[in-house]
Amino acid sequence: MDRNSIVGVMRELVGESNVLDSAADIAPYLIDWRKRHIGVAACVVFPRSTAHVSKLLAYCNEHDIKVFPQGGNTSVCGGSVPDASGDSIVLNMARMNRIVEINAGNNSITVEAGCVLANLQAAAIEVDRIFPLTLGAEGSCQIGGNLSTNAGGTNVLRFGNTRDLVLGLEVVLADGRVWNGLRTLRKNNSGYDLKNLFVGAEGTLGIITSAALKLFPRPHATATAMLGVDDVEAAVAEGLKLQAAFPGELVGLELISKSEFDISLRHSEHARNPFSTVPEWIVLVELAASTGSDESLAERLTDALQPSFASGVIQDAVIAASEQQRAALWQIRHHVTEANGREGMGLTHDIAVPTYRIPDFVHRAEQVLARHYPEATQVIVGHMGDGNLHYIAMFSHEYWAQVHDKRRVQLELSHLLYDIASEMGGTFSAEHGIGALHVPEMSVYKNAVEIELMQQMKALLDPNNIMNPGRVLPAN
Structure with a gap:
């Protein structure tokens, strides 16, 4: 036609x-x-x-x-x-953006797929609840896209990925049939859990048109801190200590390298350096509690950090004393992607390894980068609590413009890094999805049986291959 x-x-x-x-x-x-x-x-x-x-x-x-x-x-x-x-x-899906129903008594909200994430968050706040998915693009990304990619964000440690926040879905299949699974039940053991077929499928199996999602009670107290340490080993060790000290209250645990921190400060108009001297590694911590006050929670956090501060493991620490200061600390973290785009050509790798293996990965990846691409700078930001690192090889715009075979460089570097992650029991795609970019990696790093099962599911639900073709799955 x-x-x-x-x-x-x-x-x-x-x-x-x-x-x-x-x-x-x-x-x-x-x-x-x-x-x-x-x-x-x-x-x-x-x-x-x-x-x-x-x-x-x-x-x-x-x-x-x-x-x-x-x-x-x-x-x-x-x-x-x-x-x-x-x-x-x-x-x-931008014009299908209604908030259909919000039920504080059931801790649930039903929205159309085009609802912008920030609008969903705001609606939850109006009824003294939260929708905990939060990420840098929340002012423009839509919940349908978040569902289709199983988005992660900074609160995965406490609340899980987007998949963990779904109660039910409405989906239009490739042939136009509508599956209405918009249930708001917490327990429903009546056959296959069909909704999980479509979460993370990136629109290759059908179109998510509406979603019933979980809400949570709004915390009464929040404490946010930024810590500076000498090395990545100390950063991970401190994170593990905090997880043990604040079970159920630690909602954010982010890792930022000095190189990334400097880039964010350099290119974010409103970002301010809270440290007297920028440390080699920065840990961003956030606690949320259902009882007490911000002040009492901050005191508990200060007490927990005191031994490491006294021993010199933590070189510097800043604990937010107001919502404005909290927002300023998160500003540095949330604007890294935008800042990186201004800094140069950053080849980003969305890897995940078991949390305790993060230092091993960082050191091995740094050696690989120095050996194969010395023109690049190692830049790291990630969700340390769940082992997800965004490992960025940052090239200057000038250097990258002169690279003749850009795709070859991307693939070669990616496979060098993904091989390391794979050897550690990790993954090449933790939260960004596959899209068109990572289809070649699926055949390399995914089990053949796994690929075959996914291809069979695709053939069953979309036999004519009209839905987002060339995404997620390698061709049969």
Whole structure:
């Protein structure tokens, strides 16, 4: 079917105002926010209801039109933009953004997939609850995208990944059928747990249109601190001590290298250095408690840190004395991705290893980088509490512009680092997903039986391969 015919049919199905097709109008939806992945599509379609999505997919499935689902387009793996074929549509969920129901008594909230994460968080606060998923892109990412990539963020240590926050889903399958699994039950042992097929599937099996999610009581006390230590071993050891000292209250445990800290300060307009001298490694800690006050929780944290401070393991420490100071500390952490983009060309690797192996990984990776790519700087930021490190090889823009075979460099460096993680029982993709970027790694690092089972599931639910083709799974 030619491009004009596709556009015409899409307008008939969802209304003229819900379809964009001019080159200028669709351009922002065909490129990722880091401007590293660019695609082509006949048009961008904005459904306003599950019925719209159902009609669209039924038609596309019958006429072999590829569908590339899109939320806030904040993917870092090329999963939210179309391929280069041009005879496809982008299905953007931004106009399905309602908060359908919020039930404080049941600690649940039901929202449409296009609801921006920050708006969901704000709705929970209004009823004295929290939705604990939090990450740097929360002002623009949509919950459908968070679900489709099983997003992680800074609160995984206490609340788990997005998958752990899901009670039920509504999903439109590739042939247009609607599965309504919008239950808000905590216990339902009545067959296969279908919702988990679609969480983390990146839109390759169907379109999540709505989700029922868990809320939690809003903490009454919060304490936030930034610690400076000499080496990564001390950082991890201190983190493990804090996990033991504050079970159930430690919600954030972030690791930042000096190189990353400096970059964030250099390129974030409002970031301020809380230390007199920037340490080699920084640990960002946050506690949340259901009882007591901010002051009493901060005192407990201070007491727990005192032995390490007295022995010199902790060289410097800053404990936030107000919400403004807390926000200032998190500002440094949350703006690293944006700052890195300004600093240079950062090749980011979303690895995870068992927490106690973090120092081993860092040292081995540093040796690999120095040996193979001495032009790059090691830059690290990560969720230390769950072993997830964003290991970044930072090249200057000038150097990277001169690299002839950029894709070869990316693949070679990635496999050197992923080999280390794999040897440690780790993974090459902890929270960012697979997208188009990491499909080659699936065949290298995933078990053949695992790949075969996933391909069989794809063939069952999307036999015509119209849903986000070329993403997540290697071709049969």
